[in-house]
Every structure is written in C-alpha cells, then in structure tokens.
Amino acid sequence: MADMKAGLIGCGFFAVNQMHAWQDVDGASVVAICDRDPERLRIVGDQFGIERRYADAGEMLASEKLDFVDVATTVGSHRALVELAAAHKLPVICQKPFAPTLEDAKAMVEACKAAGVPLMIHENFxxxxxxxxxxxxxxxxxxxxxxxxxxxxxxxxxxxxxxxxxxxxxxxxxxxxxxxxxxxxxxxxxxxxxxxxxxxxxxxxxxxxxxxxxxxxxxxxxxxxxxxxxxxxxxxxxxxxxxxxxxxxxxxxxxxxxxxxxxxxxxxxxxxxxxxxxxxxxxRPWHNIQESVLTIQQHWVDCLRSGRDPDTSGADNLKxxxxxxxxxxxxxxxxxxxxxxxx
Ligand code: NAD
Ligand code: 89V
Incomplete structure (x- = not known):
C-alpha cells in the first residue's frame, strides 16, 4: 500500500520530534510543511529534505493532495487549523493542549464530526x-x-x-x-x-x-x-x-x-x-517523550488504515x-x- 501523504503545520521546537517520527512511521510520510516563520520553515525543510514549503496553511491545503494534516502549532491556532482541515475533509492530528477553551475544543470535535473526518489529539504521554x-x-x-x-x-x-x-x-x-x-x-x-x-x-x-x-x-x-x-x-x-x-x-x-x-x-x-x-x-532526557511520539503517530496511521477511532480521539480528549x-x-x-x- 502506498504511503499516506501528510502536511505538517508548525515547524517549531516540538515538530522536529514529529518529523523524525514520521520518517520512522510505517505507512505515512510528510510531503509538505507550513510555518508562518520563514526561518523555521527553512530549518525544518532543509533538515528533513521537504521541498514543498508554505507560509500559509490555507494555501498548502488548497495546493497539495494530502491524506491528513498534522497540526504542531501552539494552542492559539489549533481551532482555526483543525477547522481548516475539516473544511478540506482531511483527517487531522492536533497537538495538545486541545484548545484555549473547552468551548473551542467542543467546536473542533463537532467540525470534524460534521465533515466525517477523524480527529486525534497528540496526547502522547x-x-x-x-x-x-x-x-x-x-x-x-x-x-x-x-x-x-x-x-x-x-x-x-x-x-x-x-x-x-x-x-x-x-x-x-x-x-x-x-x-x-x-x-x-x-x-x-x-x-x-x-x-x-x-x-x-x-x-x-x-x-x-x-x-x-x-x-x-x-x-x-x-x-x-x-x-x-x-x-x-x-x-x-x-x-x-x-x-x-x-x-x-x-x-x-x-x-x-x-x-x-x-x-x-x-x-x-x-x-x-x-x-x-x-x-x-x-x-536524553527527552527520549521517553520522543519514543511516545513515534508510537502515537504509528497508532494514528494504523487507525486510519483500519477505520477505527484513535485512543486519544477528539471526543476522548474532551474528557x-x-x-x-x-x-x-x-x-x-x-x-x-x-x-x-x-x-
Ligand atoms: P513553537 O512555538 O516552538 O512552534 C510552533 C510553530 O508554529 C512556530 O514555528 C510558529 O511560527 C508556527 N505557527 C504558529 N501558528 C501558525 C499558523 N497559524 N500557521 C503556520 N505556522 C504557525 O512551539 P512548540 O514548543 O513546538 O509547541 C507546539 C505545540 O506542541 C504546543 O501545543 C505544545 O504544547 C506542544 N508540545 C507537545 C509536547 C508533547 O510531548 N506532546 C511537547 C512539547 C510541546
Ligand atoms: O510535553 C509537553 O507538553 C512539554 C513539557 C514536557 C515541557 O511539559 O511542554
């Protein structure tokens, strides 16, 4: 089966771990990245050999043929980016914390449900x-x-x-x-x-x-x-x-x-x-967390392939x-x- 194609939004401190893990995950790879900070886009693009780079997430989702989106930005942008993915009918992973408020988090779950796409919170611990x-x-x-x-x-x-x-x-x-x-x-x-x-x-x-x-x-x-x-x-x-x-x-x-x-x-x-x-x-000492990034990302791909809800789905993570x-x-x-x- 061909690898699923992912677009990653947010190329900051933690996204580097996610990019490493995507290289090791069986069944998916990142084909495009996005960050509004050109320096972060350059650093991560060069480190992981990703040529397709965007400053704007809307542009990336409109231009690329993706199977899912991985949101690795800080909390303030989570709702807008998850709703953007849902509007493109794309399954989406969103980093923790889910959202600034519980109301936002509930709206994100609803948006993905209405679009018929899975949402997983990257709750890796x-x-x-x-x-x-x-x-x-x-x-x-x-x-x-x-x-x-x-x-x-x-x-x-x-x-x-x-x-x-x-x-x-x-x-x-x-x-x-x-x-x-x-x-x-x-x-x-x-x-x-x-x-x-x-x-x-x-x-x-x-x-x-x-x-x-x-x-x-x-x-x-x-x-x-x-x-x-x-x-x-x-x-x-x-x-x-x-x-x-x-x-x-x-x-x-x-x-x-x-x-x-x-x-x-x-x-x-x-x-x-x-x-x-x-x-x-x-x-070290981050290896404990880093290993769990690989495990949760593999879990996401396995769930997409088998059509089951991820353990830390949006609905679960509301709790x-x-x-x-x-x-x-x-x-x-x-x-x-x-x-x-x-x-
Ligand atoms: P960071 O500030 O280093 O990186 C965030 C990046 O997102 C920045 O480069 C910023 O320019 C970019 N960005 C923000 N909004 C954007 C938008 N709308 N479009 C495009 N790019 C945008 O932050 P970080 O430390 O990498 O944290 C990111 C997320 O990861 C946070 O939610 C944080 O809580 C989480 N995190 C999780 C773990 C874990 O173990 N699960 C560990 C550390 C951080
Ligand atoms: O896992 C995290 O979310 C990190 C840290 C371990 C530093 O709290 O922000």
Missing amino acids: RWQSPIQAVKAAIDTGAIGTPFFGRISFRSAYDVFSGQPYLAKGKRFIIEDLGIHILDIARFLLGDVTTLTARTRRVNPAIAGEDVATMLLDHQSGATSVVDCSYATKLAVEPFPETLVEIDGDKGTIRLDQGFQLTVTGEAGSSTTDVSPPLLPWAS TFALVEAAYLGAASGQPVAVADLL
Missing part, C-alpha cells in the same frame, strides 16, 4: 512505554481492583529555555504538563467524576502556576492524587519521568524513578527495568481537557468540581 507497562500490569489482575493512585511529575528542569512561551501564559503547569498527567490518570483508573485542586506559583519569573495538586474521584470508585511541580529540586533530576503508584485490593504497582516497575501481588514482588528505548534520533478546566475552576473557588457539568 500515555503511549510512553513505562506507562504502557503500568497499564499492562493492572490488566493482568495481579494487584486486584485498584482503589488508589498517585500520578506524579515533580521536577526543576528548565523547560522555559526550549519553550519560552511557557513562562508567559497565565496558565502554565496544568495546561501544559498536568494535561498529560491527568490523561494518564484517566488511562490507568478510568473517567473522573469530581476533581479538587490547589495551585501555586513558586518561580517569581513566570506568569502562571508552576505547582498543582489535584484529587480525583474516579467513576470506578478509586481515588487518585495527580501532583505536578516545576519547582521541585531533587538530588537526581527526574525530568521528564512520570512516577506512578497504584494500590489494589490484592497488591501494588510502583513506577519509580529510573523506570523501575515493581509489582507486588499475592505471589510476591518483582521489579523490572521498563526504560524506554533510545531511538537513533532521540536524545481529559475537562479535567484541566475543572482544575483551574476548582483552584480558583477552592471547591470540588463535578466534571460532568463541564462536558
């Missing part, structure tokens, strides 16, 4: 192999029924050097990073009924919150704590590892720093190294994005937020 290993361990039944989880991301890594816009937004850690960790909580323990949140800003040089602590009630009856911080200096910097604790009625799972997975059940305890592979184009909104609402009011009221 659940695709990291250590997180997949935790899910697989839960699914074996070795720990019984989970009743508690802690999904934790604490770091003092300087994310602002690669992504300077992160220092400027009124919303920071929940919208940019917490969104991934909340999605992992949903992936491991199921959908959420109520969320309670507390936030603070420790770093005086940024505009948004850099610490968030969230308590989640899951539909299953399990309770989890999702805690995120970019103000936590540790002896060994864990960025960008997500640490996981799951307690079940028959045992426990721990994903500890250094990608060590310990499962303790009725038969005893065993620890496995679940380190992600270092792909040829990847670099993760609602947790982000609930966290900001709950942090502002000090009150628990019923997630269903937002959807």
Whole structure:
C-alpha cells in the first residue's frame, strides 16, 4: 500500500520530534510543511529534505493532495487549523493542549464530526512505554481492583529555555504538563467524576502556576492524587519521568524513578527495568517523550488504515481537557468540581 501523504503545520521546537517520527512511521510520510516563520520553515525543510514549503496553511491545503494534516502549532491556532482541515475533509492530528477553551475544543470535535473526518489529539504521554507497562500490569489482575493512585511529575528542569512561551501564559503547569498527567490518570483508573485542586506559583519569573495538586474521584470508585511541580529540586533530576503508584485490593504497582516497575501481588514482588528505548534520533532526557511520539503517530496511521477511532480521539480528549478546566475552576473557588457539568 502506498504511503499516506501528510502536511505538517508548525515547524517549531516540538515538530522536529514529529518529523523524525514520521520518517520512522510505517505507512505515512510528510510531503509538505507550513510555518508562518520563514526561518523555521527553512530549518525544518532543509533538515528533513521537504521541498514543498508554505507560509500559509490555507494555501498548502488548497495546493497539495494530502491524506491528513498534522497540526504542531501552539494552542492559539489549533481551532482555526483543525477547522481548516475539516473544511478540506482531511483527517487531522492536533497537538495538545486541545484548545484555549473547552468551548473551542467542543467546536473542533463537532467540525470534524460534521465533515466525517477523524480527529486525534497528540496526547502522547500515555503511549510512553513505562506507562504502557503500568497499564499492562493492572490488566493482568495481579494487584486486584485498584482503589488508589498517585500520578506524579515533580521536577526543576528548565523547560522555559526550549519553550519560552511557557513562562508567559497565565496558565502554565496544568495546561501544559498536568494535561498529560491527568490523561494518564484517566488511562490507568478510568473517567473522573469530581476533581479538587490547589495551585501555586513558586518561580517569581513566570506568569502562571508552576505547582498543582489535584484529587480525583474516579467513576470506578478509586481515588487518585495527580501532583505536578516545576519547582521541585531533587538530588537526581527526574525530568521528564512520570512516577506512578497504584494500590489494589490484592497488591501494588510502583513506577519509580529510573523506570523501575515493581509489582507486588499475592505471589510476591518483582521489579523490572521498563526504560524506554533510545531511538537513533532521540536524545536524553527527552527520549521517553520522543519514543511516545513515534508510537502515537504509528497508532494514528494504523487507525486510519483500519477505520477505527484513535485512543486519544477528539471526543476522548474532551474528557481529559475537562479535567484541566475543572482544575483551574476548582483552584480558583477552592471547591470540588463535578466534571460532568463541564462536558
Ligand atoms: P513553537 O512555538 O516552538 O512552534 C510552533 C510553530 O508554529 C512556530 O514555528 C510558529 O511560527 C508556527 N505557527 C504558529 N501558528 C501558525 C499558523 N497559524 N500557521 C503556520 N505556522 C504557525 O512551539 P512548540 O514548543 O513546538 O509547541 C507546539 C505545540 O506542541 C504546543 O501545543 C505544545 O504544547 C506542544 N508540545 C507537545 C509536547 C508533547 O510531548 N506532546 C511537547 C512539547 C510541546
Ligand atoms: O510535553 C509537553 O507538553 C512539554 C513539557 C514536557 C515541557 O511539559 O511542554
């Protein structure tokens, strides 16, 4: 089967990972790229040998014969670009965070539904192999029924050097990073009924919150704590590892720093190294994230080929994005937020 042809919009910091991954994906390749910044267009075009380059996304979609679009711009342009793809009846991947508001995100899902095209949010953290290993361990039944989880991301890594816009937004850690960790909580323990949140800003040089602590009630009856911080200096910097604790009625799972997975059940305890592979184009410490970019992009192509919905479809990701909104609402009011009221 011939490769599907993709057009990538947004040639910035993270798109380089997506371009590397598209080179490795079986069944699709990027044939045209777009960025309104000529320098980024040149850098990425030259690095990946893409001759068909556009400053305007509308022009690219009108001129090229594409099978899907990959939107890798920052959040402010997501709605317009996804709606543009839908208007051209093109399946579309959109980077997280889904949109500036839940209303925008809902409109994007509707636009793609009305056009009859799939929409996937590039929510890649659940695709990291250590997180997949935790899910697989839960699914074996070795720990019984989970009743508690802690999904934790604490770091003092300087994310602002690669992504300077992160220092400027009124919303920071929940919208940019917490969104991934909340999605992992949903992936491991199921959908959420109520969320309670507390936030603070420790770093005086940024505009948004850099610490968030969230308590989640899951539909299953399990309770989890999702805690995120970019103000936590540790002896060994864990960025960008997500640490996981799951307690079940028959045992426990721990994903500890250094990608060590310990499962303790009725038969005893065993620890496995679940380190992600270092792909040829990847670099530490980002390799954990980079591997998941390849996995989610391959998942998208496999879903397009088989006609199934991607796991992080727009409709699914509304439920993760609602947790982000609930966290900001709950942090502002000090009150628990019923997630269903937002959807
Ligand atoms: P960036 O600012 O480095 O790159 C964005 C690029 O998009 C810029 O080059 C900009 O000129 C271009 N652009 C913006 N609007 C455009 C438009 N309408 N048409 C054409 N080009 C346009 O940002 P980044 O750090 O690469 O982040 C991009 C997205 O990726 C963000 O949504 C971010 O949250 C997300 N991200 C995801 C992960 C992950 O693991 N999933 C990691 C980092 C960043
Ligand atoms: O994954 C992300 O969205 C990145 C980072 C890990 C730095 O938060 O922005």
